[in-house]
Amino acid sequence: MSLTEYTAGTVFPGVIGRTADESTPAWPAPARAERGSPNVLTVVLDDTGFGQLGCYGSPIRTPNLDRVAAAGVRFSNMHTTALCSPSRSCILTGRNHHSNGMAAITELATGYPGYNGNIPFENGFLSETLAEHGYSTYMIGKWHLIPSSQETGAGPYDRWPLGRGYQRFYGFLGGDTSQWEPDLTYDNHQVEPPRTAAEGYHLTADLADKSIQFIADAKQVDPDKPFHLHFCPGATHAPHHVPKAWADGYAGAFDDGWDAYREQVFARQVELGIVPADAELSRHDPDVPEWGALTDDQRRLYSRMMEVFAGFLEHTDHHIGRVLDFLESIGELDNTIVMVVSDNGASAEGGLTGTTNEAQFFNNAPEPFEDSLAAIDELGGPRHFNHYPWGWTWAGNTPFRRWKRETYRGGTSDPFIVAWPQGIAARGEVRTQYAHIIDMVPTILELVGIDAPKTIRGVTQSPLHGVSFAHALADPGADSRRRTQYFEMLGHRAIYHDGWRAVCPWPGPSFAEAEQAFGDPISEHQLAQLDQSGWELYHVAVDFAENHDVAADNRERLIALIGTWYAEAGKYDVLPVDGSAVARMVSEKPLVAAPRDTFTYYPNTQSVPFFAAPRVLNRPHSITADVEIPDGGAEGVLLCQGTSAGGYSFYLRDGRLHYVHNWVARELFRVSSPDAIPAGRHELRFEFEPTGAPDIAAGRGAPGLFQLYVDGTLVAETEAPYTTAIVFNPGQLTCGADPGSTVVADYPAPFRFSGTLHTVKVDLSGHLITDEEAELRMALARQ
CATH class of the missing domain: 3.40.720.10 (Alkaline Phosphatase, subunit A)
Structure with missing residues (x-):
């Protein structure tokens, strides 16, 4: 006997009696494509x-x-x-x-x-x-x-x-x-x-x-x-x-x-x-x-x-x-x-x-x-x-x-x-x-x-903005159904309409001609100037590669296209026009969790991407690991962020505690404990204290003091002349291991910590240990 199926949400077509022998079953029909439906492979x-x-x-x-x-x-x-x-x-x-x-x-x-x-x-x-x-x-x-x-x-x-x-x-x-x-x-x-x-x-x-x-x-x-x-x-x-x-x-x-x-x-x-x-x-x-x-x-x-x-x-x-x-x-x-x-x-x-x-x-x-x-x-x-x-x-x-x-x-x-x-x-x-x-x-x-x-999972769908070009697949002479399209990317704007294309480059047609680098913000005054004199016009129906700016000879058409750009911008949420890049990258963004100064991490957990991790660059911070070292010692990563392209790693190797900052794969700034960490439970801490301002334009983050503490006692320090300025990319943070491309070549991936790692805490509050006597000893030892 064939199965009876029905569309979920419609009336049950079977029969429900007091017992199964006087009832007739029916089943919700699974979603099935039409027989012979094509597969869809999109390669990007x-x-x-x-x-x-x-x-x-x-x-x-x-x-x-x-x-x-x-x-x-x-x-x-x-x-x-x-x-x-x-x-x-x-x-x-x-x-x-x-x-x-x-x-x-x-x-x-x-x-x-x-x-x-x-x-x-x-x-x-x-x-x-x-x-x-x-x-x-x-x-x-x-x-x-x-x-x-x-x-x-x-x-x-x-x-x-x-x-x-x-x-x-x-x-x-x-x-x-x-x-x-x-x-x-x-x-x-x-x-x-x-x-x-x-x-x-x-x-x-x-x-x-x-x-x-x-x-x-x-x-x-x-x-x-x-x-x-x-x-x-x-x-x-x-x-x-x-x-x-x-x-x-x-x-x-x-x-x-x-x-x-x-x-x-x-x-x-x-x-x-x-x-x-x-x-x-x-x-x-x-x-x-x-x-x-x-x-x-x-x-x-x-x-x-x-x-x-x-x-x-x-x-x-x-x-x-x-x-x-x-x-x-x-x-x-x-x-x-x-x-x-x-x-x-x-x-x-x-x-x-x-x-x-x-x-x-x-x-x-x-x-x-x-x-x-x-x-x-x-x-x-x-x-x-x-x-x-x-x-x-x-x-x-x-x-x-x-x-x-x-x-x-x-x-x-x-x-x-x-x-x-x-x-x-x-x-x-x-x-x-x-x-x-x-x-x-x-x-x-x-x-x-x-x-x-019309709906997907109960959510009413917005209209598609695209139009099908299926007709053109069969007919090379078919008309273009898309007549207008706006463009905006990092303040660089353009508008296409019926074979004409207006472009307003930011910061200019080239960096050399603009005498300005990519990524600067656009002020209201600059935007007004750009709209007055910064737009170029190309008749791309006959000028395929945008070689001939005909704005001067087609002023009315250009003004109309600029107006069309603003109409499209209003329709599709393009405003405000923003030419900035680095400013957007470093701006504060909402996190899943409420804002806090202390972050606690656990081993054998999923890595955290840069923009969800503590923002340690150019600010005082500490990293504190609660560990147990077995007899015979332990080694491995306590906390790391980044890859061989740049980042930092806090780890034990050869019994000693190390912190290394990898500056864009060009220089390594490190501090290491002079002695091995003995067996037992310990609090291992790294602190960074900036000693100057970052020079972002020159690609150099804040210089600062690197310090290592074992159970609250300062055991090593050094000064880094600069650190990473803006971002670790890729910049995932991992506790208890360094999977993938390791921050330093001192160890092989994933270099999991072999002792017991309870937690690692990152503190951005700026509260650092003050031990003037130990710091004086360290300073004298460097002379």
Whole structure:
């Protein structure tokens, strides 16, 4: 006898009698997708520019993404927000980034509706919609869609992937992580990588493994159930980490420099039809030196940095190919909608000269060129957090000007590939219709035959801001349905309407021309001046790469577009305009817990992200561990924060107590006890007392006195000339171990404390031990 099923919430269709033999059962029907519904695979690359994929004209080998392009279409006019968290929120909600509370990355959240980093529940995720229609939903890789203070064991978990419609998650919650020694989360709990870098581990391979496993787990039980896989590798965001052989495969490939790269890629883009035949390559960027003006050593280093990036991208493509191969092997690839996009243009976070440690960028502390050159043979390996220089950023966005964080097309125009062999007839074609990533959700829903939900889990849904471009997949001559789109990122603004684009750069068209660095705030007076004379106008319908500013000849049109920008800004919570960066990062933000000066941590617990941890930089503080040392001694980490890119570690090794401050991977400032800590229960304490003011502009945090105490007695002290200025990035705090990329090379990960560690307390009250006699002894001993 067949089962009777009914929709939950409707009248029970069975019969309920006094006994089972006179009753008829019926069952609530499980959510099932329509038979034959396509799978949905969305691949989000990170910091990959318009001119960096093979199928977009690059010499970098991306055969698997090229394979997707050959099976479908490439868009030449897809746009993003110019930054990762905002773009990722658009991709998953179909709403504009300020309406998602994602004006910038979550670390730069501020207390305004468009800026607070909390995506409203009325802006439902694609995963939530598809899950309600019987899809398996998997999130793999980078999330970066919750306030950093919520990435903790205290939650709240309602904005983690499993709280937003994903049934399984494996990846990392923040903006970046080491590819060799990543900070990993599995569903709602922290895990360690299954292998070490020395054993051949790499994050991208691990993410591909989990993608295949998750799909196989469900398909072996219910072969007809479709899936949505949101695959978000950390590539090609810094650190550019890749096995050496992949980078070596590009030896010499970029020796002609970034100018030659642009010319080569641009010619290929014209040949491929990715850019119009009459397009012009954008100007040489004033912030980028001419390749020929560099020294031999500079060219050698910068070429190697690009070789490492290219190997990283090809390596990523290889593992995307593994997922595609698996889908093909189980007969699912032809009925899978594949969308591939980058979250923004190529990144300039490596600075003018590139870096072996991206954390130096965030702390205003660029390393001397000689230090970078000395590490040339180790670039891409686990010891560094490397990123290439501005020249390769600019080249990576060929043919456009500028880069990530800015709303010129170099920041907002990205590769976008769509394929669905069973549902889209086009093969290897190019689409020129204007589109924005908010259009991805309505397009997917149209393709799978699902209406946007009116409610999700009882929450009334806001209207989608995106419009479907499904019609253009079948018809290359179809009209663009998106006619208007605003842009704002860190005070850099733009507006598109019907083939025209107005841009108001901040601080200017380039740093050199503005004579001002990125990240300064905008005053009301400055905003008025910008609106009066700072807007540029481009007729992008005929000026593909924004080369000809025609504002002077089209004043009325420009004024109308500026007015449209403000109308859109009012509609989507864009105001207030804020050009600041560091000020946003260091501003006070709400924590899950009430404000306090004392924090207590326990071993074997989940790590705490930087923005939820005690803010110890540039202020007096103490760290006190309550430990028991067994006979024979103990060693291990008591408390640490950060990675080899920068941070601090408080630990025992060789019986002695140590504190080390890693200043952006350039210098180690340490203090150590002269004697071993004896067996028994002890209070081990570190204190930092600032002795001067920080010099933030120079990348140097407050100098200060480092002191170690054992049971209240001062046993060692030293003075650090400076400390970290702004942020540890990555900056997770861990009690009782140093998992992943260790703060110092003195010990191997995770270096768990082998004695008994009861608690570690961090005190920010400023109350420090005063022991004048001991301090005098220490001072005399240093003479």
